[in-house]
Amino acid sequence: MLVCLGLATLSFALLAVNILLGSFTVTIPDFFAMLFGKTIPGASFIVMENKLPRAVLGLLVGLAFGVGGTIFQTLLRNPLASPDIIGISQGASASAVAAIVFFGASGATVSLVAIIGAVLLALLIVALAGRNSGGRLILVGLGVAALMNAFVTFVMQRAEINRAQDAIVWLTGSLNSANWDRVVALSGALLLIWPLSALFSARLGTLQLGDDTAAGLGIAVSRTKLGLILVGVALIAVATAAAGPVAFVAFLAGPIARRLLAGRISLLASGLVGASIVLAADYVAAYLIPGGAALPVGVVTGATGAPFLLWLLISSNRRGNAA
Template sequence: MSLTRQPKDVRTPSIRTPSIRTLSIRAVESIVPGSALPDAAAAWLRGQRKAQRRRRAGITAVLAAVVLGLLAVNILLGSYTVTISDFLRMLGGEEIPGASFIVMENKLPQAILGLLAGASFGVAGAIFQTMLRNPLASPDIIGISYGASAMAVAAIVLFGIGGVGVSVAALAGALVVALLITGLSRGRGGTGLILVGIGAAAFLQAAVTFLLSRANINNARDAMVWLTGSLNSADWNRVNVLAVALAILLPLSVVGARELRALSLGDDTAAGLGTNVSRARLFLTVLGVLLAALPTAAAGPIAFVAFLSGPIAKRLNRGSASLPLAALTGSAIVLAANFVAVNAIPGTALPVGVVTGALGAPFLLWLLISTNRSNQGA
């Protein structure tokens, strides 16, 4: 009994103090004794933090440059190419016959929508994966994206709704499913929420299949294009709505980053650090759902972007979760996949979700196999 109580007795005092700095200083002092070592240890810690910040800033700058390069590639290259000078002239308002419509009304909104949708999916996935401490806890795995898909397909098939109505239905479906799985998994922890979400996703996928089987050919075709996730129907209205929404939500994610870091240590540790766990979870859950539902409403459920972005960003950041890196990673994935989808088969523009699905499925299998092996090894 004393062995089981000891961690609680030891952990509680360290949580109530600035534990990381204090314990690090004590560790250095115990290795090399001396009265001046606490100051030396503090200086060493400050140097480590500065080096970490410089490395993160460097990775962020490189990844941002990659995203800007992919954005330019999507706009300037492909089946219809345009020079940088011509593009700048079109941005200045000059009309170039043929090119202005293709670039300004087709390629540019597609690229910007892909940029915004990828960033939103990336942050949403990182929020859920970090908060629940499980790489499987992304919106497209735990049923939130399927909730948006089911409601959108129902709007198309049963009521013949299109355009903005489909987007509103998708947003409502994601929110309803998020509330449902959160309520059903209450008291079961992060693993319980994931299991409930996977079950809800399976049920909703069956519902989508049933609706498609009862739809006429035209509605079924429209629903399938939307379900795959595509930027081909992007327009400035969708871009503007998503841009305004992200201008509000992304700053909120910065506000919630502190609570997210605390929750990543576990509920007990977060509570010991002064975090209101219930309030933080509610805030981050609503924020993650909105960040997943809004790009789904604009471009459809682009598969595995939220699932891939967080782990890749975490690997780039040496094991630490980073919402800005997850956003840039999501944008890079969508933009690269969209360029491949549009130009892979001449004369045919594939939905971007086909390419992201092909990338995400092997990663999911690898993750499941590696997790299973590590559990067996333990």
């Protein structure tokens, strides 16, 4: 509880920093005045239509990526089993890029296509991997992810320059186009998914004991695993649809939360870590990197996550050699 309270405080503080500070600063009294309807020339539009929806969207996207990534990593008992590594995010990316490049899609259409692509590819990966085969699912996912990346490269090579630019921004993962419509859509989707994630969260820890032990404790293992996979895919799909495949958030949130909790699993803690990562990275990308233009948040999360992935691979290899 103390760890979750601390993470919630950190997330709230980062939310406030993103809203109040940056290239345009606003005082706390002025913010609450605008929040309750007062119009301050110049400030009201920047804060209420730009900074506030961007910060709220970043918070929600981070929560969804953190919880979704932890579900997969815990279910498959492997920190590498992150949706942005085993192909689910790549399915959303490939379908969205195809929609942008071939059909000129934008806005809600791209988001819907991304959700459909993520769900279909996840079902394909599960079907190819077979039942009760976490290691095989990771291997199949890696192969499918490589195939989807090749498809995206092929499409981008043949795209018109304007559509290619739109696709690149989406592929990187960005909050630059955040608005209240996206916030409302993502909030509605998460309100439907959160109860399911809460329902399965208690069973997630039991599954860590092994399938036989979990079955002996009265859990329907196959149905529970399928339900967890569907919930995880749904969380990753709606978050990707809202902001693009923000790199490594789903990969980083679970291991960090687990270290803070001394090895225990908490979907709430993982979600709050994910929210903190996205909010901190977006502030850095928007205001602290020289150049004048706000960078996509995925640039910063990718630069942060890549060294962590290398460290994880090296440390895992050392443990394997020691054994």
